[in-house]
Amino acid sequence: MISTLPFRTGKLRGGAMALGAALIATSCSSAGGPGAGSPGPTAGTAPAPWELASSLAPSPDPRVGLGAGLFDAEQAFWNMRMVSTTPPPESFLGSTNSDLAFSGDYVIQGNYSGFMIWDISNPASPVLVQDYVCPASQSDVSVYRNLLFVSGEGMEGRLDCGDEGVDQAVSPDRLRGIRIFDISDVRNPEYLGNVQTCRGSHTHTVLEHPGDHDNVYIYVSGSAPVRPADELPGCVGASPDEDPESALFRIEVIRVPLANPAQAAIVSSPRIFDGLVAPPTHGPAPADLAAIEEARARGAFVIEIPAIGETMVLPDQAAAGLLQQVIQARGGEGPPTAADSAALRERLPMIVQNMMGDNLDPEAGPTQCHDITVYPEMGMAGGACEGYGLLLDITDPVNPTRIAAVSDENFAYWHSATFNNAGTAILFTDEWGGGGGPKCRVDDPMEWGANAIFTIEDGDMVFQSYYKLPAPQTELENCVAHNGSLIPVPGRDVKAQSWYQGGISVFDWTDPANPYEIAFFDRGPISAEAMASGGTWSVYWYNGVLVSSEMARGLDIFEFEPSPLLTQNEIEAAKTVRLDQLNVQGQPNFTWPASFVVARAYLDQLERNGALSDARISAVRQALTQAESSSGAQRRSTLTALAGELRSEAAGSRDAQKVRTLVDTLRELAGEE
Amino acid sequence: MHRTIFPARRALLALGVATLSSACATASGGVSAETSTARVGPDAAEAARLEAIYWSQVEGARNRFTEADVDFMVGMIGHHAQALVMAGLVPERSRSPAVQTLARRIDNAQRDEIKLMEQWLQTRGQPVPHWRVEGSTLVFQAGGEATGEHEMAGHEMAGMLTPQQLDELESASETRFDELFLRFMIQHHEGAVEMVRTLFATDGAAQDTDVFRFASDVQVDQATEIARMERMLQEMSSTGESPG
Numbered sequence: 001m002i003s004t005l006p007f008r009t010g011k012l013r014g015g016a017m018a019l020g021a022a023l024i025a026t027s028c029s030s031a032g033g034p035g036a037g038s039p040g041p042t043a044g045t046a047p048a049p050w051e052l053a054s055s056l057a058p059s060p061d062p063r064v065g066l067g068a069g070l071f072d073a074e075q076a077f078w079n080m081r082m083v084s085t086t087p088p089p090e091s092f093l094g095s096t097n098s099d100l101a102f103s104g105d106y107v108i109q110g111n112y113s114g115f116m117i118w119d120i121s122n123p124a125s126p127v128l129v130q131d132y133v134c135p136a137s138q139s140d141v142s143v144y145r146n147l148l149f150v151s152g153e154g155m156e157g158r159l160d161c162g163d164e165g166v167d168q169a170v171s172p173d174r175l176r177g178i179r180i181f182d183i184s185d186v187r188n189p190e191y192l193g194n195v196q197t198c199r200g201s202h203t204h205t206v207l208e209h210p211g212d213h214d215n216v217y218i219y220v221s222g223s224a225p226v227r228p229a230d231e232l233p234g235c236v237g238a239s240p241d242e243d244p245e246s247a248l249f250r251i252e253v254i255r256v257p258l259a260n261p262a263q264a265a266i267v268s269s270p271r272i273f274d275g276l277v278a279p280p281t282h283g284p285a286p287a288d289l290a291a292i293e294e295a296r297a298r299g300a301f302v303i304e305i306p307a308i309g310e311t312m313v314l315p316d317q318a319a320a321g322l323l324q325q326v327i328q329a330r331g332g333e334g335p336p337t338a339a340d341s342a343a344l345r346e347r348l349p350m351i352v353q354n355m356m357g358d359n360l361d362p363e364a365g366p367t368q369c370h371d372i373t374v375y376p377e378m379g380m381a382g383g384a385c386e387g388y389g390l391l392l393d394i395t396d397p398v399n400p401t402r403i404a405a406v407s408d409e410n411f412a413y414w415h416s417a418t419f420n421n422a423g424t425a426i427l428f429t430d431e432w433g434g435g436g437g438p439k440c441r442v443d444d445p446m447e448w449g450a451n452a453i454f455t456i457e458d459g460d461m462v463f464q465s466y467y468k469l470p471a472p473q474t475e476l477e478n479c480v481a482h483n484g485s486l487i488p489v490p491g492r493d494v495k496a497q498s499w500y501q502g503g504i505s506v507f508d509w510t511d512p513a514n515p516y517e518i519a520f521f522d523r524g525p526i527s528a529e530a531m532a533s534g535g536t537w538s539v540y541w542y543n544g545v546l547v548s549s550e551m552a553r554g555l556d557i558f559e560f561e562p563s564p565l566l567t568q569n570e571i572e573a574a575k576t577v578r579l580d581q582l583n584v585q586g587q588p589n590f591t592w593p594a595s596f597v598v599a600r601a602y603l604d605q606l607e608r609n610g611a612l613s614d615a616r617i618s619a620v621r622q623a624l625t626q627a628e629s630s631s632g633a634q635r636r637s638t639l640t641a642l643a644g645e646l647r648s649e650a651a652g653s654r655d656a657q658k659v660r661t662l663v664d665t666l667r668e669l670a671g672e673e
Numbered sequence: 674m675h676r677t678i679f680p681a682r683r684a685l686l687a688l689g690v691a692t693l694s695s696a697c698a699t700a701s702g703g704v705s706a707e708t709s710t711a712r713v714g715p716d717a718a719e720a721a722r723l724e725a726i727y728w729s730q731v732e733g734a735r736n737r738f739t740e741a742d743v744d745f746m747v748g749m750i751g752h753h754a755q756a757l758v759m760a761g762l763v764p765e766r767s768r769s770p771a772v773q774t775l776a777r778r779i780d781n782a783q784r785d786e787i788k789l790m791e792q793w794l795q796t797r798g799q800p801v802p803h804w805r806v807e808g809s810t811l812v813f814q815a816g817g818e819a820t821g822e823h824e825m826a827g828h829e830m831a832g833m834l835t836p837q838q839l840d841e842l843e844s845a846s847e848t849r850f851d852e853l854f855l856r857f858m859i860q861h862h863e864g865a866v867e868m869v870r871t872l873f874a875t876d877g878a879a880q881d882t883d884v885f886r887f888a889s890d891v892q893v894d895q896a897t898e899i900a901r902m903e904r905m906l907q908e909m910s911s912t913g914e915s916p917g
Contacts, residue, residue, distance in 0.1 A: 087715060433894070434890030
């Protein structure tokens with residue numbers, strides 16, 4: 001559908017960009033303040049945002065050809081800057097850093113050898129407050145109040161946290177599952193207990209039950225082989241046909257009693273994959289649909305195969321054969337008549353059903369998920385489960401049920417999911433090659449090892465587009481789609497994402513069909529001689545900064561630099577969203593308390609998409625400045641008047657929705673709501 | 674995904690947006706995309722000290738392997754190499770875009786994984802097997818002596834195609850080829866999954882996190898691909914056509 005991306009070349013754009021930068025510099029009054037009202041694009045002529053981004057992207061791409069090094073690799077930045085980079089403590093150097101969780105001023109960083117707790121209250125200088133050695137890859141971490149949960153999957157994990165490994169294939173010393181710590185005192189984590197699971201825990205997801213304040217729940221994910229029953233009684237690796245107790249084809253739900261977390265235990269093993277006969281592709285592209293409609297229009301036979309979710313045009317030869325059967329059935333001969341065609345059309349669904357017969361293998365579905373992202377406010381979860389992306393109903397967290405499933409022939413391994421803030425779109429990643437391979441080389445297809453974006457429509461997922469790191473990497477750099485989080489820019493869906501040694505790519509997917517990059521960071525390879533595993537495992541926005549777990553190099557923290565693609569107001573508006581804790585696999589719903597900077601962010605967006613004239617943008621900015629510098633009744637009346645004017649202009653704008661959102665913000669600021 | 678814009682239009686766009694008045698560059702420079710030499714983080718001396726510790730600990734962690742891990746890696750190189758032979762038959766014989774895509778991905782993935790396994794053996798001072806593909810024949814040399822592809826002494830490789838199966842595949846074409854390719858590749862992948870199971874059931878195996886991660890990835894990637902190929906076979910049997 002989408003061919004290999006022609007990587008950008010040419011110098012013209014770079015020149016234009018430099019010119020653009022100069023103009024921006026000279027047209028600025030004060031950073032973050034109200035604009036100077038310079039002439040902008042007139043309403044209705046603004047380029048589409050992805051065109052704008054494409055015109056501004058640096059060329060040649062500075063990510064190409066960066067020099068190698070562990071702590072001194074060359075680096076490339078666009079629209080973001082590094083605030084700090086902090087190597088791991090010596091005890092963890094050389095062992096892989098993994099995922100991140102946040103609590104207050106602290107970030108907890110998993111490592112195959114345990115976990116670290118950093119105080120990031122000063123992002124320019126993170127302070128290590130704890131390095132807890134307790135090996136078991138991959139140490140995926142989550143927090144809930146004072147509790148820390150850590151995933152253990154590797155064969156080397158020990159109950160006693162020893163680092164000597166486990167020599168026997170069956171051993172009473174092995175831990176594969178969830179470890180539970182109390183981190184009320186971050187300097188002295190207390191190991192409370194653990195829950196052993198049949199496949200260990202590659203990742204996990206923490207969620208609350210809306211009606212249950214005494215417990216918290218954990219979904220355990222992971223696809224590693226099932227442990228022998230001799231090691232963990234009840235574990236069955238055979239298929240459910242052979243043994244209904246099979247540990248395959250199910251997820252595990254752990255209930256953690258908050259009053260006594262050590263008594264955490266598995267409470268259900270929902271078989272969310274049962275009867276899963278998902279489509280083999282993400283569904284037809286618009287062009288395919290058009291072709292099918294065109295075929296219908298010219299009278300071709302179109303067949304539906306519900307079991308695999310496919311609609312296809314019956315090949316002429318096959319249609320001719322079936323028509324011959326119809327003719328023979330009526331004892332006729334010669335070319336088919338209109339009545340024969342009508343008869344075939346009527347019988348086709350049954351013929352298809354008979355042909356499918358018992359051919360569907362009930363076990364064709366996945367046996368486990370890699371990762372599940374829950375979005376409690378929407379009552380939904382996105383499951384990335386081997387060959388499928390699932391949409392789950394989690395209104396009853398103990399008994400999640402499947403709403404929809406998609407598959408995609410370009411996807412090798414469904415890895416993780418992110419919803420947009422409104423819950424109307426979902427993005428899945430494909431960790432093709434498992435993260436250890438260099439899958440971003442210039443010849444690797446742009447739809448392999450990428451993100452796939454779907455809209456959620458009436459409980460179905462409808463494919464829209466792929467997004468992959470748009471800069472080729474060397475074969476010395478492991479690179480594929482990996483973890484990231486939404487950035488709370490009001491009015492837009494923006495995601496920062498890790499691509500291992502491909503670095504960080506920040507992109508806008510407000511329009512699910514047209515994602516585009518707005519910022520990036522990249523380093524050269526760790527080694528110039530041979531592939532050395534590393535790169536950014538995850539990058540998450542937390543209270544104003546981007547925190548990245550670098551597998552080899554430690555903890556990196558970044559800030560955005562304002563640009564035409566993400567303005568100072570939009571950055572400041574994102575910073576108004578404050579969280580006490582964050583596990584990215586438990587997606588929070590962002591809301592923005594009304595503020596002047598949020599209003600200015602919407603105004604910048606209206607300017608960017610040409611939804612209001614330059615004169616109006618300028619006038620509204622002035623009115624906002626005036627309102628902000630006044631108070632009481634005067635501020636209220638200015639804001640109310642402004643809201644009234646804008647409300648009457650909304651219908652005539654090319655982005656009426658956003659104008660109305662701005663109106664709501666202004667009215668809230670005026671104290672009307 | 675990325676629309677092509679003609680250069681002249683790009684320049685105009687850049688000019689247009691440059692006037693976005695709210696997009697002010699801060700003192701630290703908002704719009705720049707340069708490779709950076711000025712940097713935060715440890716100074717050069719400290720970086721060098723940490724780097725020495727890093728590589729020494731990486732090297733130390735490499736000593737935690739057993740004969741079972743080595744046998745697994747050597748065997749899996751041979752196993753993957755046969756998948757390359759099979760995938761190499763596809764371009765000239767298959768009529769199915771889906772099978773062509775599958776074969777391209779198998780070729781890409783398993784070639785990369787062979788490199789990874791070779792590097793794993795090499796960095797642990799273990800002999801790296803020699804292999805090459807001659808037409809549709811795999812020549813594999815695990816240790817000292819050259820062997821045929823089905824006599825890789827000491828390295829159990831479940832699911833390998835027999836010479837008869839390879840011949841059958843090589844001489845098939847079009848729909849018949851696609852069906853055989855899918856069936857044989859499922860058999861081949863199931864063998865790889867079995868090899869991972871055997872590895873994990875061996876005392877002392879997969880303590881090295883590189884081995885655990887690689888073997889787990891092989892297991893899930895190939896199990897996922899088996900499910901995909903089974904669906905493709907179902908589609909073939911329901912339509913009588915190769916999967917589109």
